Amino acid sequence: MDASGQPAPAPLLAVRDLVKNFPVKRGFLARAVEEVHAVDHISFAVGAGETLGLVGESGCGKSTTGRCLLRLVEPTAGDIRFAGRDVRALRGSALRMLARDMQIIFQDPYASLNPRMTVGAIVGEALIIHRLVATRREFADRVVELLETVGLGADHMRRYPHEFSGGQRQRIGIARALAVSPKLIVCDEPVSALDVSIQAQIINLLEDLQQKFGLTYLFIAHDLSVVEHISTRVAVMYLGRIVELAPAAQLYAAPKHPYTEALLSAVPIPDPTAKRRRIRLEGDVPNPIHPPAGCHLHTRCPRAMPICAAEIPPPKETAPGHTVACHLY
Numbered sequence: 221m222d223a224s225g226q227p228a229p230a231p232l233l234a235v236r237d238l239v240k241n242f243p244v245k246r247g248f249l250a251r252a253v254e255e256v257h258a259v260d261h262i263s264f265a266v267g268a269g270e271t272l273g274l275v276g277e278s279g280c281g282k283s284t285t286g287r288c289l290l291r292l293v294e295p296t297a298g299d300i301r302f303a304g305r306d307v308r309a310l311r312g313s314a315l316r317m318l319a320r321d322m323q324i325i326f327q328d329p330y331a332s333l334n335p336r337m338t339v340g341a342i343v344g345e346a347l348i349i350h351r352l353v354a355t356r357r358e359f360a361d362r363v364v365e366l367l368e369t370v371g372l373g374a375d376h377m378r379r380y381p382h383e384f385s386g387g388q389r390q391r392i393g394i395a396r397a398l399a400v401s402p403k404l405i406v407c408d409e410p411v412s413a414l415d416v417s418i419q420a421q422i423i424n425l426l427e428d429l430q431q432k433f434g435l436t437y438l439f440i441a442h443d444l445s446v447v448e449h450i451s452t453r454v455a456v457m458y459l460g461r462i463v464e465l466a467p468a469a470q471l472y473a474a475p476k477h478p479y480t481e482a483l484l485s486a487v488p489i490p491d492p493t494a495k496r497r498r499i500r501l502e503g504d505v506p507n508p509i510h511p512p513a514g515c516h517l518h519t520r521c522p523r524a525m526p527i528c529a530a531e532i533p534p535p536k537e538t539a540p541g542h543t544v545a546c547h548l549y
């Protein structure tokens with residue numbers, strides 16, 4: 221039920237107990253001897269039109285999570301429902317339809333754009349694959365429309381990716397994603413490689429596009445400051461697990477998990493008179509092949525207790541919509 225007593229609408233995307241392990245191969249025969257536990261039983265949902273920020277240090281499993289949703293990597297276990305469809309069961313044309321409804325924007329727009337294709341061919345490729353245009357004229361008109369939607373011009377169509385700046389290349393990546401009119405876009409660190417001033421422009425563009433087309437975003441970032449203004453809710457990941465998930469305003473104003481507190485303490489505050497105590501976690505992120513038992517953070521957590529090394533803290537709802545996985549709660 222929602223606040224008005226009506227049944228809450230089903231989320232556009234619902235992920236339950238998602239697991240992704242990658243084999244570690246060694247020796248002459250390249251036998252799988254161990255596994256990297258990249259994503260370790262995570263669950264979350266994203267409502268239509270909202271932005272879920274997914275934040276954590278590199279190697280925490282956030283990009284793998286995004287790729288599992290689109291089946292760019294096959295999940296090991298778990299359930300993914302998108303608009304009521306069982307994503308893991310999709311095959312053939314149903315899987316191709318998923319690629320229309322769910323798109324991805326990558327961190328490095330240069331690496332993800334074919335340097336030998338013109339911008340027009342890159343942006344319009346999916347129009348042909350999915351037979352969304354019937355004539356050359358329609359193709360050209362739609363490509364120009366897409367380029368203008370992201371702040372580029374018709375004259376950019378015949379140029380090549382290397383002729384553009386990082387920010388412009390990311391705009392091309394966004395235009396390419398929009399070509400198939402998706403419902404959800406996985407934004408995989410879309411601004412991490414850009415200068416700070418350009419980052420704001422791309423985030424503003426993504427916000428405008430969300431308003432205009434009713435888009436839903438899973439916005440992946442390694443820095444909490446990047447997702448603060450764009451996110452409706454934020455999920456914080458550490459070593460393959462979601463440790464805290466809350467409405468954005470609540471998470472930034474009153475973080476509960478020691479890991480979120482530490483991440484947030486590293487975010488600069490715009491007000492020079494305000495002070496925030498920096499919380500430093502001891503040591504490095506442990507090896508995900510052999511993550512610490514119990515709470516993965518216990519080897520670095522300033523508030524660790526004996527139980528933390530022995531038992532995995534289950535996620536607990538401490539306030540409506542605010543979930544924390546920590547033995548302190």
Ligand code: SF4
Pocket residue numbers: 477478479515516517518519521522523524525528533545546547548
């Ligand atoms: Fe720290 Fe223990 Fe909470 Fe983990 S469960 S974050 S080690 S207090």
